[in-house]
Amino acid sequence: MDGYLEDEFDIAQLVPGFRAPVAAGAPPADGAALDAADAGMRQWTSRAEGRFNPGSDLHRRETCRMFRDTFNPYRPAVLDWPRLAPAALARIVALPIWDIAVQTEGKARLRMAAYAGTVPDPDMRAALALNAWEENRHKEVLARMVAAYGIRLAPEAPYAWPADAERAYLVTGFSECIDSFFAFGLFEVARRSGLFPRELVDTFEPVMQEECRHILLFANWIAWHRAGLSPWRRLRFEAKVAAVWAFLVWERIGLARAVEGDAAAQDNNFTLNGVQSVAFDPPALPELLALCLAENARRFAGYDERLLRPTTVPRLVRVALRLLGRRPS
Ligand SMILES: [Fe+2]
């Protein structure tokens, strides 16, 4: 298990010019500084005037500035892991998500770093490399939690360097857009349920908000990237995006079918079907979807309205709610 804590991943070797952000300054030591860092990651308004036209220098510059300014310098090594009552510990150990969570962060950090290394613009390259660094930090948070609570993990297979780094970032980015949307709602169900200790929920709260920042960056990166492509390259890019969505839908439908009798598959669709694991009295599907929409809106509300938000999953869920006979608010 300790091996997970010694997992070295040096983004500076993969992305030219990248420097790890913690080296630039000491992490906040006292409660007030921690609170300020937490508030700073949730609220951000640009001082620039005018619209952020996708593809413009202003759009790119303010997207990257948002990502830098909202960085939270928490350190996984100093996070407190509360002592858990036996029932709560058993509940956490039994959640079928730990292997897939660790491996998802492992894939995300590599894919983001691989793509960041190909981006010619230094500002966007630095933002995407910082995103990769944050995925690595998520992996470290999970590794420390797993070690603290004695959760047994399956061995990690080596992470393959992506043959097409752009496609790999698209897969990770759109996956995060899908999974974060549902995770926001599930996290709130778990918080309200009281099944998990408050301190543990609080420890994971910045990780959740970081995923919101990641998909905010992704939505603006993709709009900026698209706008800069020639018509022919744009066509190829849209074909790649369509293929990535087809792959993600196939992966999720395929895994949903495979769920019965296959615990590993259930892991992958936890954000879609894990509500029974986080509450004694889980909400019905329409309530859960409405909560996901509300949490998604709440988490994005603090960021400059001129930045683009991910729209596909919220739109699909609004349609689903109408089909279920509920008016989305
Ligand atoms: Fe992550």
Ligand SMILES: [Fe+2]
């Ligand atoms: Fe992320």
